[in-house]
Amino acid sequence: MSVLHLTSIPFLLGGFFFFFTATVGLLRFPDFFCRLHATGKGDTLAVLLSLIGLSIYEGFSFTSLKILFIAVFMFLAQPTSTHAISRAAMRCGLEPWTKKMEKKNDSNL
Amino acid sequence: MTRVTDDIIIRAVARVIMPFIQIYALYVIMHGHHSPGGGFQGGVILGASFILYLITHGLEDAKKRMSELKAGLFSSFGLLIYSGIGLLCLIMGSNYLDYGRLSTLLKVIPAQARSLGILGVEIGVGIAVMAVMFSIFFDISTGGVVPEDEQELETGDE
Numbered sequence: 008m009s010v011l012h013l014t015s016i017p018f019l020l021g022g023f024f025f026f027f028t029a030t031v032g033l034l035r036f037p038d039f040f041c042r043l044h045a046t047g048k049g050d051t052l053a054v055l056l057s058l059i060g061l062s063i064y065e066g067f068s069f070t071s072l073k074i075l076f077i078a079v080f081m082f083l084a085q086p087t088s089t090h091a092i093s094r095a096a097m098r099c100g101l102e103p104w105t106k107k108m109e110k111k112n113d114s115n116l
Numbered sequence: 117m118t119r120v121t122d123d124i125i126i127r128a129v130a131r132v133i134m135p136f137i138q139i140y141a142l143y144v145i146m147h148g149h150h151s152p153g154g155g156f157q158g159g160v161i162l163g164a165s166f167i168l169y170l171i172t173h174g175l176e177d178a179k180k181r182m183s184e185l186k187a188g189l190f191s192s193f194g195l196l197i198y199s200g201i202g203l204l205c206l207i208m209g210s211n212y213l214d215y216g217r218l219s220t221l222l223k224v225i226p227a228q229a230r231s232l233g234i235l236g237v238e239i240g241v242g243i244a245v246m247a248v249m250f251s252i253f254f255d256i257s258t259g260g261v262v263p264e265d266e267q268e269l270e271t272g273d274e
Contacts, residue, residue, distance in 0.1 A: 080133065087129040094123060 011066055018060030025053035038104035039096055047089030054081045130172040137165040145242045149231060155238035159245025166250045175257060187251040194244025201236050213237065 032045025058078040062071035102108070145158030170178040202213040210217035215233025216226040224232070 080136065083129055083133055087126060091123075091126050094126075 011063055015060040015064035018056050018063060022053045022055075022057030022060060025049050025056065029053060037109070039101060040093060040103050043089055043093050043096075047086060047093075051082065051085045054078070054085070127172050130168055134165050134168060137168070138162060141165065141242075141246075145238055146235070148238045149234050155241030156245050158238075159242035160249060162242060162246040163249030163253075166246070167253045170250075170253065170257065178254075182250060184251060184254050187247045187254065190247035191244045191251065194240045194242070194247065197240030197243065198237050201233060201240070205233070 026049070029046050029049025032049060033042050036042045036045055055078055058074050058081070062074040062078070065071040065074065141158045141161035143158075144153035144161060145155055148154030148158065166178070166182055169181065201215075204221075205214050205217055206212050208217040208221065213233075215230040217229075218233050219226040219229035222229050222232060
């Protein structure tokens with residue numbers, strides 16, 4: 008166990024934790040926008056942490072530089088795609104979930 | 117018909133990451149013969165960057181960069197590179213796409229000639245795949261309407 012391996016462990020564990028919370032949010036949240044919020048934020052941070060952890064594990068080499076490039080690309084592309092999807096849903100007329108809406112649906116049922 | 121987005125975030129980010137997608141596509145094409153990747157995969161990535169431009173900046177702007185006529189010409193050009201290298205091997209007196217015989221023409225040893233030959237073939241495949249990907253997406257997004265390029269050509273001929 009070198010120093011590099013030990014420093015990469017917290018990053019990887021943080022990545023796993025945020026992946027887990029993002030997945031829980033995807034499964035438990037009530038509507039499309041909340042789920043997108045959970046996965047968009049959680050997955051971006053988780054991917055970033057995992058890739059940084061992997062590049063630290065790899066050491067100072069060309070491979071770790073490539074992994075960092077992927078991390079930068081993910082950091083740019085993932086929030087933008089989340090934004091595009093939520094904006095498209097908003098334009099198509101999908102209404103955000105409210106507590107009131109749930110009560111109305113319950114009374115209809 | 118695709119609707120043009122007026123969203124500054126999507127347009128700006130697409131503009132920033134598009135050159136990097138294209139550089140990565142060229143990297144995949146260039147490293148095809150000694151790492152995962154190759155002409156087809158690189159061509160698909162290159163085509164995806166043009167499709168991203170079409171989605172974010174609209175059909176009219178994309179037509180200025182790459183019209184359907186140009187896409188057709190590029191796909192034929194890529195196929196010409198591929199089959200041209202193959203036929204060159206045939207003319208030099210070996211099998212179709214047997215690059216070893218190109219060593220006398222390129223003045224290198226046969227092993228290097230094989231490497232260069234397959235690189236040339238992959239560049240041709242990449243160009244063809246990029247143009248065909250774009251042209252398929254172009255056809256889908258116009259919804260089967262005849263593009264203006266061809267109409268202009270027809271009137272120009274008359």
